Amino acid sequence: MKILVCIAQAPDTTAKIAFTDNNTKFNEQGVTYIINPYDEWYALVRALELKETGVASEVHLVTVGNAGAEAVMRKALALGGDQAFRINTESHDTFVVASEIAAFAKDKGYDLVLAGKESIDYNNASVGATIAGVLDHNFIGFATSLDVAGTTATVKREIEGGEETDTATLPLVISCQKGMAEARIPNMRGIMAARTKPLNVVEPTAVAALTEIVAYDLPPAKTGVKLFTVDQMDELVEALHSQAKVI
Amino acid sequence: MSVLVFVDHTQGSFKKKAFETVNYAAETAKRIGGGDVTAVVLGTVSNEEINQLGQYGATKVLHLNDARFDNFSARAYAKAIAAGVQQAGAKVVIVSYNVSGKAVAGILAAQLKAGLVSGAVDYPQTDNGFVVKKTVFSGKAFAHVKITSDVKIIALVPNTFAPKKGEGAAAAEALNVSLSDADFGITKVAEDVVKGEIPLSEAELVVSGGRGLKGPENWGILEDLGKAFGATLACSRPVADAHWRPHHEHVGQTGGTIRPNLYVAVGISGAIQHLAGVNSSKTIVVINKDPEAPFFKAADYGVVGDAFEVLPKLTEAVNKFKAAHN
Ligand SMILES: Cc1cc2nc3c(=O)[nH]c(=O)nc-3n(C[C@H](O)[C@H](O)[C@H](O)COP(=O)(O)OP(=O)(O)OC[C@H]3O[C@@H](n4cnc5c(N)ncnc54)[C@H](O)[C@@H]3O)c2cc1C
Numbered sequence: 001m002k003i004l005v006c007i008a009q010a011p012d013t014t015a016k017i018a019f020t021d022n023n024t025k026f027n028e029q030g031v032t033y034i035i036n037p038y039d040e041w042y043a044l045v046r047a048l049e050l051k052e053t054g055v056a057s058e059v060h061l062v063t064v065g066n067a068g069a070e071a072v073m074r075k076a077l078a079l080g081g082d083q084a085f086r087i088n089t090e091s092h093d094t095f096v097v098a099s100e101i102a103a104f105a106k107d108k109g110y111d112l113v114l115a116g117k118e119s120i121d122y123n124n125a126s127v128g129a130t131i132a133g134v135l136d137h138n139f140i141g142f143a144t145s146l147d148v149a150g151t152t153a154t155v156k157r158e159i160e161g162g163e164e165t166d167t168a169t170l171p172l173v174i175s176c177q178k179g180m181a182e183a184r185i186p187n188m189r190g191i192m193a194a195r196t197k198p199l200n201v202v203e204p205t206a207v208a209a210l211t212e213i214v215a216y217d218l219p220p221a222k223t224g225v226k227l228f229t230v231d232q233m234d235e236l237v238e239a240l241h242s243q244a245k246v247i
Numbered sequence: 248m249s250v251l252v253f254v255d256h257t258q259g260s261f262k263k264k265a266f267e268t269v270n271y272a273a274e275t276a277k278r279i280g281g282g283d284v285t286a287v288v289l290g291t292v293s294n295e296e297i298n299q300l301g302q303y304g305a306t307k308v309l310h311l312n313d314a315r316f317d318n319f320s321a322r323a324y325a326k327a328i329a330a331g332v333q334q335a336g337a338k339v340v341i342v343s344y345n346v347s348g349k350a351v352a353g354i355l356a357a358q359l360k361a362g363l364v365s366g367a368v369d370y371p372q373t374d375n376g377f378v379v380k381k382t383v384f385s386g387k388a389f390a391h392v393k394i395t396s397d398v399k400i401i402a403l404v405p406n407t408f409a410p411k412k413g414e415g416a417a418a419a420e421a422l423n424v425s426l427s428d429a430d431f432g433i434t435k436v437a438e439d440v441v442k443g444e445i446p447l448s449e450a451e452l453v454v455s456g457g458r459g460l461k462g463p464e465n466w467g468i469l470e471d472l473g474k475a476f477g478a479t480l481a482c483s484r485p486v487a488d489a490h491w492r493p494h495h496e497h498v499g500q501t502g503g504t505i506r507p508n509l510y511v512a513v514g515i516s517g518a519i520q521h522l523a524g525v526n527s528s529k530t531i532v533v534i535n536k537d538p539e540a541p542f543f544k545a546a547d548y549g550v551v552g553d554a555f556e557v558l559p560k561l562t563e564a565v566n567k568f569k570a571a572h573n
């Protein structure tokens with residue numbers, strides 16, 4: 001069984017969020033990029049576990065991004081995985097990213113395509129589903145566990161207010177979240193091995209974007225906290241009622 | 248221009264979020280020059296329930312009363328909705344930004360070659376193209392995204408607008424689509440739903456605890472406050488990691504993202520990764536014994552004090568308030 005893991009890079013969670021060029025571009029100055037946490041801790045680590053237990057034969061990693069994304073791909077390779085592919089274009093349009101990944105995956109016989117549930121920068125939570133749509137594969141979103149036996153996957157997924165267990169026949173696209181695996185730290189051997197693993201560059205099929213970000217803005221700053229003492233709980237409740245109007 | 252809205256149901260009944268999306272679809276139709284508002288309903292739902300959609304602004308309902316849809320299979324759902332889009336001639340498709348809406352929206356984007364804005368927090372602006380505001384950077388900023396394709400999809404963050412009930416009535420019509428069993432490739436084998444509680448993603452009031460509560464045995468005082476408010480419980484990540492509380496309560500960057508009217512954070516420091524999941528809450532109350540806790544910077548109201556002392560008093564005050572206002 002072959003697994004393809006979709007890896008997005010994302011600004012480190014403590015990065016300062018600011019914009020330039022008249023609020024049309026994200027200010028990358030001083031920002032360090034990490035592997036999108038859902039892709040790393042859940043999709044990638046679970047794929048590696050499936051390989052380690054002999055369920056999967058190969059794990060490939062794919063990203064859609066420019067050369068700047070290679071550092072993050074090396075980090076991902078240091079955790080494990082056999083080969084990485086970078087599709088050489090940058091876009092924040094779901095349709096472009098998913099179409100490029102689907103075009104790459106189409107004839108390569110991946111039984112499972114794993115994505116994170118959401119990128120922590122653009123928060124679309126949709127690339128996985130759109131890949132499934134382009135490939136006309138089944139899709140299970142927001143999975144919290146994944147096992148495979150033969151050609152059948154057993155997947156737990158989040159539903160409103162709980163969880164549901166599903167089975168589905170491969171090939172399958174899954175978006176992964178918390179619960180799927182435990183975070184790992186790459187070891188020295190992995191880091192050394194990653195240096196010589198292939199990081200292939202694939203030219204894009206040049207799908208046209210269907211969306212375009214025209215501007216960014218920041219939420220209005222909070223005006224400051226209003227403090228109450230332990231003996232002013234009635235006043236606090238009254239404020240929640242008459243000022244905030246939430247109760 | 249005609250607008251289509253996918254209306255999600257739970258075992259045959261609509262939740263508030265469903266009415267919110269229908270309202271949003273109706274308002275969007277108005278803003279883009281008027282037209283039909285077609286609701287798509289899949290699976291077993293009574294006519295009585297469906298009739299309510301008209302009151303929230305649907306002019307037409309396409310109902311596919313096929314029990315195969317009683318279990319969620321994203322591919323089959325998306326194919327049925329795509330057929331509805333064709334049938335209604337819709338140019339804008341609205342879904343909720345929840346677990347089923349997000350899955351369906353992504354597949355539909357591929358099938359309809361439609362630009363998608365997922366995580367919308369406002370109505371589309373049409374004075375310069377079709378532009379929708381959405382959250383980015385986990386609630387730390389907004390992006391205004393222009394959709395340039397013919398068909399456009401919007402996934403609306405739940406709890407953005409309060410649904411308003413009106414007078415209208417919708418005409419029911421059958422949805423014409425034939426799906427093979429292969430389209431329903433997902434088989435449900437078990438379900439584990441927390442009964443009786445409003446799910447976090449829908450809760451208007453949330454009471455949340457962090458490591459400051461010291462241990463699972465102390466959650467009783469938080470539960471009491473939750474009950475007084477009628478709130479759903481949440482927690483910080485270390486609390487879920489230590490198995491003090493179930494995983495589905497964990498909010499933040501790696502847990503759930505919520506947008507309640509009221510978020511009460513007790514014994515939570517306010518780390519940036521925690522805030523990422525909750526800073527779209529309309530009102531935030533922080534209870535922490537450390538006046539320097541970063542959470543106070545993101546708070547509207549605060550109490551500097553020991554949770555074990557504050558919580559019982561706050562619960563009492565809420566109960567007193569409720570008794571006086573009922
Ligand atoms: C990549 C990444 C992702 C993460 N994702 C998440 C996430 O999704 N969600 C999340 O929550 N965290 C997340 N974290 C962890 C986050 O950084 C913090 O470590 C975590 O939120 C801290 O939890 P806490 O506030 O409960 O505990 P602490 O930071 O230990 O804070 C406890 C607070 O309780 C107060 N306190 C102590 N005793 C009392 C008392 N008696 N009465 C009142 N107050 C008291 C203290 O003053 C303190 O402010 C993530 C971290 C990383 C690196």
Ligand SMILES: Nc1ncnc2c1ncn2[C@@H]1O[C@H](COP(=O)(O)O)[C@@H](O)[C@H]1O
Binds near residue numbers: 039115128
């Ligand atoms: N540029 C990209 N390259 C590869 N995978 C991506 C890219 N963008 C998003 N993904 C994958 O899709 C998931 C959901 O992203 P999004 O739909 O943007 O929230 C991520 O967790 C990644 O697994």
